[in-house]
Amino acid sequence: EKDENSVWSKPDMAKAFKPIVCIETWATYSSKEKDDEHDYVDRNDTQIRRFRTGAKGQPYWFLGYSFQIQLDRLGQDGYSSTKGSYGGIDVWNAYVTAKLLRKSDLLNLQAGYFWAATSRQFNTSPWAVSGFDKSRSCWYLRSFTTGKGNGIESGIGLGGVKNWKGFGINYRVGVYEPEAFACPDNSSRLVTGRLMFTIGDPEQSKYKYMLSGNQWRERKGITIAVGGSNLNDGCINESVYFKNAQTYGADIAIDYNGIRIDGEYYKMKRTSEELLDFTGTEMHVCVAYNVIVSNKFIEPSVTYDYFKGEGSSELFKHIGDDATWDLGVNWYLNKDRLKLAAHYLIQSGSAASRVGNYAGLALQFRL
Amino acid sequence: EKDENSVWSKPDMAKAFKPIVCIETWATYSSKEKDDEHDYVDRNDTQIRRFRTGAKGQPYWFLGYSFQIQLDRLGQDGYSSTKGSYGGIDVWNAYVTAKLLRKSDLLNLQAGYFWAATSRQFNTSPWAVSGFDKSRSCWYLRSFTTGKGNGIESGIGLGGVKNWKGFGINYRVGVYEPEAFACPDNSSRLVTGRLMFTIGDPEQSKYKYMLSGNQWRERKGITIAVGGSNLNDGCINESVYFKNAQTYGADIAIDYNGIRIDGEYYKMKRTSEELLDFTGTEMHVCVAYNVIVSNKFIEPSVTYDYFKGEGSSELFKHIGDDATWDLGVNWYLNKDRLKLAAHYLIQSGSAASRVGNYAGLALQFRL
Amino acid sequence: EKDENSVWSKPDMAKAFKPIVCIETWATYSSKEKDDEHDYVDRNDTQIRRFRTGAKGQPYWFLGYSFQIQLDRLGQDGYSSTKGSYGGIDVWNAYVTAKLLRKSDLLNLQAGYFWAATSRQFNTSPWAVSGFDKSRSCWYLRSFTTGKGNGIESGIGLGGVKNWKGFGINYRVGVYEPEAFACPDNSSRLVTGRLMFTIGDPEQSKYKYMLSGNQWRERKGITIAVGGSNLNDGCINESVYFKNAQTYGADIAIDYNGIRIDGEYYKMKRTSEELLDFTGTEMHVCVAYNVIVSNKFIEPSVTYDYFKGEGSSELFKHIGDDATWDLGVNWYLNKDRLKLAAHYLIQSGSAASRVGNYAGLALQFRL
Incomplete structure (x- = not known):
């Protein structure tokens, strides 16, 4: 609250700094991992799949901030089916959020380095999904949209966000300049949008950029959303320019008495100046059920996700398909702040350089 | 305060850890950017111009520390007139300060990784200047002195620092070993010094390494300073040794009823063993006026800075000139902790690889 | 403490986040530094030998975490006898510790990125040793065991840990997959173990992974330990596979009325598929005495450490010997949280690329 007699806005120091620490450790057993040339030996691996630290705060009623540093995939065996490798410490996100209306959550401005989110999975933190990891299919959508995996x-x-009785709307629009597509001779620009309609209980009562995931048997409601993005005049590298790249699709989330179903279906299209084309599709469906056993939340879940890319690999290098079945169970000791998970994942397809299966145990801890 | 009966010095844990979070986001429109080969397309860009996080503390009355990690230029479009690019997360500074006298601020020892500051601008944090950014001319001085841009x-x-009624002195001296100039066959050493005289109200009442900048209409005073540095027996690379590098100059700051004028003029000289020479000059003048409008501080400002380098590009690669006009207005909501700025910058000259103009909006936030 | 009526485990937020800041600054004078080709000029250097920041916490009685980011050797002159160089900011360690038994410290599970410790020095933090730095000989053991210097x-x-009157045991066992030894065609695994017996006062009253070092004249006791590791089917690079690598040895620590003696002796063996062999030995002895002078702890100390490597340099590239004498005195103002040290180190041998002597002053500060 401002002191009306002062020329200075007074910060609320009690809300100004909350440290962020999120650690997700995995122990996995990989099998049937192979690429075109090798069959890899089955193997165990331990890794810190996600390690994030940073801070957030709301020092002024009208201004908050959040940032995270990431050290993901620490200690990962690059030959395991979980793929990837540690890339050193780097920024994850960093942004300020200005609340433009004092008494409404309908208009919030965000500036900095943050998600160019369009789809449900894109707009959901990894801590909030029922699957063992975020879907592989959405990785392709994120990479296609921004040139970056995250x-x-x-x-x-x-x-x-604005909620009425039994109905609500929730939206995000954004303008970005992806570095991956910058060129000396063009000024490319990415525009994204996402619009959600909720029926029944709201999915968010207060505006937050990322969606909540599990509703802990409390919500009876459905959210239907559409999203998309457009980028003109980008370049992949010095010799490959493209006139236009678009994504669009729809998604849904249903919560009812502990049942939790969500899914999405998005298309990707890119056309070059020489009229080469890329067309891609990504989707997922996740079905989970939250039940209280011995005074703790247990959530069995099944997730299927699928990607398919067709056309010119100069425009997007992932041509082929990529599918994952994920079967598992989550045990929530303190919501998504302390969670144990045991899942089995079956990966197939030709778009990834390697595919393989794995059984995984995860401990997810957030401050 | 020490417990005299204990063998251990007791830390004051309440003062031992204060987190540092500083975010400066920019939205810019670049025009007339060009180099020898290209005319670049005019373009918008959003970036986090400065992102610093770390901590400081004073756990013992005689010992404090401070460190900052930087993630500057996050998301910058390298083809915009603001130039530069994100270089990953890295250390900014890290040092301990020992107060050697209990009842005086006249003798403070600093050890670690900190500024080798000589000039006023060198000794002022970017959060404290009236211009949109720190002067480009001082970048050359810092780079020349230490081999590093910061x-x-x-x-x-x-x-x-020591203040009497209507008069005060303030000094810094330092000894450094710049890595950029280290060689197997020489032991180079950088010595720096800076001495300030204040007339009227003091500029600093308590010793802090960096200067304060805006005095919020409270100071009526003038500070005159001289500074300089000397480095013997350095090397630029394996084949270019130099006998001697020196910088020296003077600067001034005037505060009077909201008027704020500061300027500096520094020379750089380097001579190689083969008697090649480099001579450089850098200066800036900034005039600003602080006025309270609708209960908030508004500061229109004009800054001009200029660099000129002559002689051998083997000794310092920036030969030519570089000039910037900066016209703008700053709106302080909570001193330099929450500031909005709108400026227009005109850059010209031959020393930089590219020059161009830009209009910029900045939001500066510090915890 | 859990709320028995809630489905959620409640975190203890007061214990959930303690920031870590550790800074060790050095000023050194190097002499007689040389390698096969050069005699280096004697030189001064200032550096931040160790800079670590991060956090730890115990949000649940059964779960704690700790992580550190490192910026070691900041500003180091690579031509000084202290060798090494700043490698940028990176993770040091990150792990969670689960206390498996509520009323005993006998069973703690650790997961994440942490020490694969076998020997005493390996299991002691640099803040806790009497020498100016951790022993160079143990660097070889750590590098041999995990492929990483730390x-x-x-x-x-x-x-x-479990202590009875006048007797105690203390152990660690671990399973790791060192990235340095991972190969597509094998699934290598490192198993480590360490078992300590204490007679007299216990060395640790409560389980902590790392050992305590100085006991501040309070302990009368002796600890004898054995440790070792085994790794099968690893590879150094694509063409050098090894069947087996082992380390084993013993160590001791004696504390008595301020006298502090510790030492270790460990062997390393690695055998390739082509029956090439590497055999190494590393040891150290440290003798120190803690005395209270003018109400502060003063500790003169002498440390000698030695490494010898024989056999195939394809299996471990450090062939030859490496010995260091360290004579010095430590002045503890607040245990190992605030310490000044002045030491002289004499290095000799053929295993390191360069050797030289140095006199050093250190200020060690930990929050």
Whole structure:
């Protein structure tokens, strides 16, 4: 609250700094991992799949901030089916959020380095999904949209939420300049948008950029959303320019008495100046059920996700398909702040350089 | 305060850890950017111009520390007139300060990784200047002195302040070993010094390494200073040795009823063993006026800075000139902790690889 | 303490986040530094030998975490006898510790990225040793065991402590997959173990992974320990596979009325598929005496450490010997949280690329 007699806005120091620490450790057993040339030996691996630290705060009623540093995939065996490798410490996200209306959550401005989110999975943190990991299919959508696997870029966005009795809307729009597509001779620009309609209980009562995931048997409601993005005049590298790249699709989330179903279906299209084309599709369906056993939440879940890319590999290098079945159970000791998970994942397809299966145990801890 | 009966010095844990979070986001429109080969397309860009996080503390009355990690230029479009690019997360500074006298601020020892500051601009944080950014001309001075753009190196220094009625002195001296100039066959050493005289109200009442900038209409005073540095027996690379590098100059700051004028003029000289020479000059003048409008501080400002380098590009690669006009207005919501700025910058000259103009909006936030 | 009526485990937020800041600054004078080709000029250097920041916490009675980011050797002159160089900011360690038994410290599970410790020095933090730095000889053991100089890898471990009157045991076992030895065609695995017996006062009253070092004249006791590791089917690079690598040895620590003696002796063996062999030995002895002078702890100390490597340099590239004498005195103002040290080190041998002597002053500060 401002002191009306002062020329200075007074910060609320009690809300100004909350440290962020999130650690997700995995122990996995990989099998049937192979690529075109090798069959890899089955193997165990331990890794810190996600390690994030940073801070967030709301020092002024009208201004908050959040940032995370990431050290993901620490200690990962690059020959295991979980793929990837540690890339050193780096920024994950960093942004400020200005609440433009004092008494409404309908207009919030975001500036900095944050998600260019369009789809439900894109807009959900890894801590909030029922699956063992975020879907592989959405990785392709994020990479296609921004040129980066996490879909985070520097930009400016607006977002808001408004709930009436039994109905609500929730939106995000953003403008970004992805570095991956910058060129000397063009000024490319990415525009994204996402619009959600909720029926029944709201999915968010207060605006937050990322969606909540599990509703802990409390929500009876459905959310239907559409999203998409457009980028003109980008370049992949010095010799490959493209006129236009678009994504669009729809998604849904249903919560009812502990049942939790969500899914999405998004298309990707890119056309070059020489009229080469890329067309891609990504989707997932997740069905989970939350039940209280011995005074703790247990959630069995099944997730299927699928990607397919067709056309010119100069425009997007992932041509072929990629499918994952994920069967598992989550045990929540303190919501998504302390969670144990045991899952089995079956991966297939030709788009990834290697595929393989794995059984995994995860401990997810957030401060 | 020490417990006299204990063998252990007791830390004051309440003062031992204060987190640092500083975020400066920019939205810019670049125009007329060009180099010898290209005219670049005019373009928008959003970026986090400065992102710093770390901590500081004063756990013992005689010992404090401070460190900052930087993630500057996050999401910057390298083809915009603001130039530069994100270089990953890295250390900014890290040092301990020992107060050597209990009842005086005249003798403070600093050890670690900190500024080898000589000039006023060198000794002022970017959060404290009236211009949109720190002057480009001072970048050349810092780079010339230490081989690093931020002028921060490992070293040991002394500094202090002493104020009498209507008069005061303030000094820093330091010894550093810049890595950029280290060689197997020589042991080079950088010595720096800076001495300030204040007339009227003091500029600093308590010793802090960096200067304060805006005095919020409270100071009526003038500060005159001289500074300089010397480095013997350095090397630029394996084949270019130099006998001697020196910088020296003077600067001034005037505060009077909201008027704020500061300027500096520094020379750089380097002579190689083969008697090649480099001579450089850098200066800036900034005029600003602080006025309270609708209960908030508004500061229109004009800054001009200029660099000129002559002689051998083997000794310092920036030969030619570089000039910037900066016209803008700053709106302080909570001193330099929450600031909005709108400026227009005109850059010209031959020393930089590219020049161009830009209009910029900045939001500066510090915890 | 859990709320028995809630489905959620409640975190203790007061214990959930303690920031870590550790800074060790050095000023050194190097002499007689040389390698096969050069005699280096004697030189001064200032550096931040160790800079670590991060956090630890115990949000649940059964679960704690700790992580550190490192920026070691900041500003180091690579031509000084202290060798090494700044390698940028990176993770040091990151792990969670689960206390498996509520009323006993005998069973603690550790998961994440932590030490694969076998010997006493390996299991002691640099803040806790009497010498100016950790022993160079133990660097070889850590590097041999894990392929990394700090001996920290992703893994899972168990550890515990149990003390009876006048006798105690203390152990750690761990399973790791060192990335340095991973190969497509093998699934290598490192198993480590360490078992300590204490007679007299216990060395640890409560389980902590790392050992305590100085006992501040309070302990009368002796600890004898054995440790070792085994790794099968690893590879150094694509063409050098090894069947087996082992380490084993013993160590001792004696504390009596301020006298502090510790030492270790460990062997390393590695055998390739082509029956090439490497055999190494590393040891150290440290004698120190803690005395209270003018109400502060003063500790003169002498340390000697030695490494010898014989056999195939394809299996471990450090062939030859490496010996260091360290004579010095430590002045503890607040245990190992605030310490000044002045030491002289004499290095000799053929295993390191360069050797030289140095006199050093250190200021060690930990929050």
